[in-house]
Amino acid sequence: MSSTSSITQVRGNVLTPHGWINGAINFGDLICNIDGHALDHEPVDGSPYANDGDYILPGFIDLHVHGGGGKDIMEGGDAVDVIARLHARHGTTSLLATTMTAPLEELEVALKAIGSASRKREPGSGRARILGVHLEGPYINPGKLGAQPDFAVEATLEQVDWLASFAPIKLITIAPEIDGHLELVRTLTTAGMLVQIGHTLGTYDDGVAALKNGAAGFTHLFNAMSGFHHREPGMAGAAMAHAEYAELIPDMLHVHPGAIRAALRAIPRLYCVTDSTAAAGMPDGDYTLGRQVVHKCAGGVRLADGTLAGSTLTMDQALRNLIAMGLDVSEASLRTSTYPADYLGVKERGRLKPGCFADILVFDRQFKLKEVYVEGEKIDLAHA
Template sequence: MSGATIQGNILTPAGWVHGEIAFEERIAAIHGGAGNPESNGDDYILPGFIDLHVHGGAGKDVMEGGDAIHTIAKIHALHGTTSLLGTTMTAPQEEIDIALAAIGKAVKQRGKNESRVLGAHLEGPYINSGKLGAQPNFARAATLEEVQRLEALAPLKVITVAPEIAGHLQLVRELAGEGMRVQIGHTLGSYDDGVAAIEHGASGFTHLFNAMSGLHHREPGMVGAALAHAEYAELIPDLLHVHPGAIRTALRAIPRLYCVTDSTAATGMPDGEYMLGRHTVHKCMGGVRLPDGTLAGSTLTLDQALRNLVGLGLPLADASARVSTHAADYLGLQERGRIKAGAYADLVVLDRDLNIKAVYIEGERCDLNDA
């Protein structure tokens, strides 16, 4: 690959630089000086977005297996997501195996115009059957042996568990010891259950506020445990899943709150019926729901998440960290989620209205017309 350069207002770990980035697969150098983007009309250049909770897009669902993950990675790349985790649903074991096998293959081979698939987020099946949300009812307790078998199919970067299920606290300790990011989610657990899970090594919360016991001043619930103790948590900022006031509360309480899409096959598609695991879901007026009206994932993309955060009043640099850097740090990825020499050239170029102008993944420019 021959070297390339792009110019504009560059967001670096040290702040804004007005200048030029030289890169191939990785960033070679950043030239320029400190600058205030408000003093010029040039484009913004941000670290590529990182989405740790992706079920689908462009009519395809991760649980289909096969080439579905490649179609999903392509539609999200067009919206600035340079790396992602394919995310499972609760399902019979053979269906989870099929999905993870496809994710495992995609980890080894990124296709043209596709986000880098970093691994899997195992959102199901180790959740509470009383707090399924939009998950099919195949919830069950986990064993270390079973998780290790699944890890052989695809790198399990994140795993969601309900800590109140018998045996799960010890499992949290064991999985955290193996380097997995264990998240609390789809849970009826109490505040005390959440605190205990954190003490055993849980490091995050799955789609904060959604599908977990809520906050009450005498029963703080799982939400209270997150707000009081979490360093990291994921949140869906589509303005449907979580009220803007609750988003602001979480932003003040959780230092490294980061955004995910929880996107479904309906992402990037017209209104109609789509599959989410074994469920048929309906896209209408920007939302995705089960027939009974339950929210069932989203149609969000991370470029829209960024715009939503800025619309709530966050400075662009802070909003950028919450769709990129914090997620990278959560997974321990120092070579992604930041613009610095030696990091992968995962870059998003935005116009002054925060619309995508160009996306580079590991130095390769995506064809934004390749939908």
Template sequence: MSGATIQGNILTPTGWVHGGITFDERIAAVQGAPSNPDTNGDDYILPGFIDLHVHGGAGKDVMEGGDAVHTIARIHARHGTTSLLATTMTAPQDEIDVALTAIGKAVRQRGKNESRVLGAHLEGPYINSGKLGAQPNFARAATLAEVQRLEALAPLKVITVAPEIAGHLSLVRELAAEGMRVQIGHTLGSYDDGVAALEHGASGFTHLFNAMSGLHHREPGMVGAALAHAEYAELIPDLLHVHPGAIRTALRAIPRLYCVTDSTAATGMPDGEYMLGRHTVHKCMGGVRLPDGTLAGSTLTLDQALRNLVGLGLPLADASARVSTHAADYLGLQERGRLAAGAYADLVVLDRDLTIKAVYIEGERCDLNDA
């Protein structure tokens, strides 16, 4: 595609513009006048969505390896996600190796109609076995040498750790120095453990509120550390994992709170049984659970996350930042998550009901019917 132009209400880094955006692989120009999109009936043009926590979709799970990541990237692209982190589960080492090897290949070669796979989010195994959530029980302590070996298989953009595990606090500093975003998650750690981890270079929290010690006014826990000190944290806004009141609390407390799906193989699929790593999970009534009822990821897509945030009262521009720009900034990606000259042409076109009409990834229009 060369020199394509689309028209509408364009969300730029400085606000809404009514006009046109011209692009090929990258954005060449945004032209138009500042406007209030409420004053006309034209489409919205937003930065492509960025999901930093994706386990699956379309019946496929990241831990399968092989071509599963490509299938997952296609279904999420249909819902406006132009780039993502393929996310692993806690598992034996050989299974993690299989998954990361496949992720590494997907990073190097994006297929047609697929989200750009930026790298991996290593959610396990360096977590607390007392706060597994839906993770299989293969939790263990990390070493720098082991993480470096995994990094050779696929770029580890985000790594979740429980900072209270012996040796992890010093490791946080080493991993942060290597450019990884270290997140606190699946943790029984205290408020003080969270503050110490942030001081050592941790930069975020994995699915805030879920699988971490909660907030009490005399024991503020890991949630309290996030609300008091975090600039960034991820949150699952499917309205099942976190109550709307808690979402509003986090939005007021954490300046760059951003949204993830924590999506599973059940995403985009009918009710039934699916795999999440080694676990069999059940999709029913929009939720995904283990046999004991524990929430096990979600069926959320980021277009629905955007609609949920707007439904909670966020202006569309703010909701857009929380499914795109903040995640890009968190990873230091200045060429994604914003509609400005020189940035990748990752665009989502939405109608007035916030339903997706078109998705462009690095300038290429996706076939929204390609499963």
């Protein structure tokens, strides 16, 4: 990593790993330094440390992105660039492009495009950094497809290796109760891949076994998994009882706020994703999600039968939703930036400190996004 000669400065209330600093952050493509005086508490309105300065937070990291701006990741071609530009305008500075369950030839098309986009980010592109792939399917339970098309298959190491030859697979969703999958969880984890449990009919014991074999987290907690009952705690119960990490969609449609609160108490590093579709950032109407047509209406995205099919959520709205629930700004930032970075093992993103990439967000006092910087490049928010 090397910093550019041109230095930019933004001023306000800077959230650092050690707390708030009222002052300035100076950066090129990397953060150079942060100057100012430390605040003992959050500078929110009504607190003794309130002021009129902007909030400066680390860029969002979204590990579950299917689409946006009218485009779907499975389209291949330039779709990933359109999607990454849309989400950058809403504060996502890096993301995992997420696939749908599909025939292998369709996955190959999507992964080749993601692979190309992840190898470079052209200056002036206006898009988020593509960190790699979240392979959500086809290794899921056909009895718990959710909004996934019916192309689920049993996983093999050879097939995963073949798919990984087209793009870096950073995260893979697997239903561990399928024959052979538990052993594969162990193999993939040993090889350094993050394995998540999702789209599963597995029991509590299946979840515990998968975690013991190296599974690292859970895909869209509560959704498309066996639910919690006090005599049959299911996969959701395994997550609540044992998980360190799990992703959750805080659009207030996928998960009731009460369930979000329970998960926040139970799972130390619960983090937020959008599970966004092509409908994100678009007007109501019909869009594609993999092979399927989905309809956006009243803020949600559904299949023809009414099944929720991803979301229209963007990460800036996710942050606002968490704050509206009563989370401190600093905790909301952990769950939208730092924890997903830690989960991926990416220490140079998701936090504001010298030497990290200058992935920086500037919010006004009402948490409306004012400025976005991706690796020091200012993003045009005109179409956000």
